[in-house]
Amino acid sequence: MSVWTWAEAIEPVPPQHRLTLGEGHTPLVASRSIGPRAGLSGLFFKLENLSATGSYKDRFAAVAVSDMLARGQTRCLATSSGNTGAALAAYCAAAGIDCHVALVETAPLEKCRQLLAYGARLHRIRGFGFRPEVTAEVLSALQEFGTRPDSAMQISAYRYSPRGMTGVQTIGLELPAQVTAPIDHVFCPAGGCGAAVAIARGFRWLAAHRGLARVPRIEIVQPRGNDTIASALRRGEREGREIVCETKISGLQVPNLIDGNLAIAECGSTGGTGHIVDDDEIWHVQSRLAREEGIFCEPASAAATAAVLRAAAAGEVPPDAVVVALVTGSGFKDAPSIERMTGPAAIPVVEFADFRRAVATPTTV
Numbered sequence: 001m002s003v004w005t006w007a008e009a010i011e012p013v014p015p016q017h018r019l020t021l022g023e024g025h026t027p028l029v030a031s032r033s034i035g036p037r038a039g040l041s042g043l044f045f046k047l048e049n050l051s052a053t054g055s056y057k058d059r060f061a062a063v064a065v066s067d068m069l070a071r072g073q074t075r076c077l078a079t080s081s082g083n084t085g086a087a088l089a090a091y092c093a094a095a096g097i098d099c100h101v102a103l104v105e106t107a108p109l110e111k112c113r114q115l116l117a118y119g120a121r122l123h124r125i126r127g128f129g130f131r132p133e134v135t136a137e138v139l140s141a142l143q144e145f146g147t148r149p150d151s152a153m154q155i156s157a158y159r160y161s162p163r164g165m166t167g168v169q170t171i172g173l174e175l176p177a178q179v180t181a182p183i184d185h186v187f188c189p190a191g192g193c194g195a196a197v198a199i200a201r202g203f204r205w206l207a208a209h210r211g212l213a214r215v216p217r218i219e220i221v222q223p224r225g226n227d228t229i230a231s232a233l234r235r236g237e238r239e240g241r242e243i244v245c246e247t248k249i250s251g252l253q254v255p256n257l258i259d260g261n262l263a264i265a266e267c268g269s270t271g272g273t274g275h276i277v278d279d280d281e282i283w284h285v286q287s288r289l290a291r292e293e294g295i296f297c298e299p300a301s302a303a304a305t306a307a308v309l310r311a312a313a314a315g316e317v318p319p320d321a322v323v324v325a326l327v328t329g330s331g332f333k334d335a336p337s338i339e340r341m342t343g344p345a346a347i348p349v350v351e352f353a354d355f356r357r358a359v360a361t362p363t364t365v
C-alpha cells in the first residue's frame with residue numbers, strides 16, 4: 001500500500017528505485033457531528049494527518065526522492081513551511097540522501113524538530129514566507145544550486161517539482177473508490193496551491209482513463225491573510241496577486257503565487273471557487289474537529305472544514321451534497337495551536353483520593 005499502487009498514473013520511476021514509507025491510502029471517515037449540525041448529510045474527512053510523517057506531503061516526497069534515486073542525485077535542496085521539509089527529510093533519510101531545508105521563519109518548533117530528528121539540515125530564514133522579495137530570493141538561490149547534476153530542488157509545487165507533485169495526485173485517484181456516491185465538492189486548504197491542482201489532476205486522470213463520470217468541484221480555501229487567489233477565483237479573474245502574508249496559519253503562509261494561476265485555471269474549470277476563512281475561525285474548527293469528531297489536526301487542515309461550514313451557511317453546498325474536507329496535517333505538528341485549544345499546559349499532579357472522588361462523581365453530559 002503506497003503511492004506506487006498508482007504507478008501507471010504518476011511519474012514513471014523504475015521499480016528498483018521506488019521508495020515508500022507506506023504513504024497514501026488514508027482513511028475517509030464520515031462526519032458524525034460537524035456535518036449533521038450544519039445540515040450536511042454527506043460530509044467526509046480525508047485523514048492525511050495519519051500519513052507516515054503526519055501530512056499529505058509524504059505523497060510528494062515518496063515520488064520526488066524516488067525520482068532522485070533513479071537519477072543518481074545525492075543532495076536535496078528544499079523549501080518548506082515544515083511539512084514538506086519533514087516529509088523530504090524522512091524519505092531522504094531512508095534513501096541516504098543529504099537534505100537541506102530552507103524553512104519559513106515562523107515554522108512551529110515541532111516541525112523543525114521533526115526534520116532535525118530525521119537528520120536534515122535546517123535553515124530558518126528571516127522574512128521567508130512573509131515578504132515576497134525574500135521568498136523570491138530564496139527560491140532563486142535554490143534554483144541556482146539545485147540545477148547541479150548531483151542535486152535536485154524540491155518544492156511541493158508544479159512550478160518547481162512537477163514530477164514529485166504527481167504523487168499528490170494520488171489523493172484524487174483514491175477518493176472516488178472510498179465513497180459509494182459521486183463526490184460533489186472537495187475542499188482543499190491552499191498556500192502555494194499545488195495540492196489543489198494535484199487533486200484536480202488525479203480526478204481528471206480517472207475521468208480520462210477509468211471512466212469517472214464527473215470530476216468534483218475542487219474548492220480552494222485560503223486564510224484571509226494569505227488571499228493570493230481565493231477572492232480572484234471567486235470574482236472570475238484569471239490571475240491572483242502577490243501579497244504580504246498576515247495569516248498565522250502554518251502551511252498556508254505563501255505570499256507568492258507559485259501554482260496560484262494554474263489552480264485558478266484547473267480548479268476553476270471543475271466549477272470550484274475560492275473560499276476565505278479567518279484565522280480565529282480556523283482555530284475554532286480545529287478544536288471542534290478534536291472534540292466532536294476525534295480528529296487531531298493542525299490548523300491548516302481545519303481551514304477546509306471551516307470553509308465547508310461557511311459555504312453550507314451561504315447555501316453554496318446543498319444539504320445532501322457529498323463533500324470531502326481534506327485534513328492535511330497532524331495536530332502533533334503545532335503545539336501552540338493545541339495549547340490555544342486546551343489552555344496552558346500546566347497539568348497538576350493530584351493525590352489518589354482526589355482522582356477517586358473525581359471519577360466517582362457522575363458526569364453531566
Ligand SMILES: Cc1ncc(COP(=O)(O)O)c(C=O)c1O
Binds near residue numbers: 251
Ligand atoms: C498542512 C498543510 N495543508 C495545506 C498546505 C497547502 O498546500 P499548497 O501549498 O500546495 O497549497 C500545506 C503546505 O505546506 C500544508 O502544510
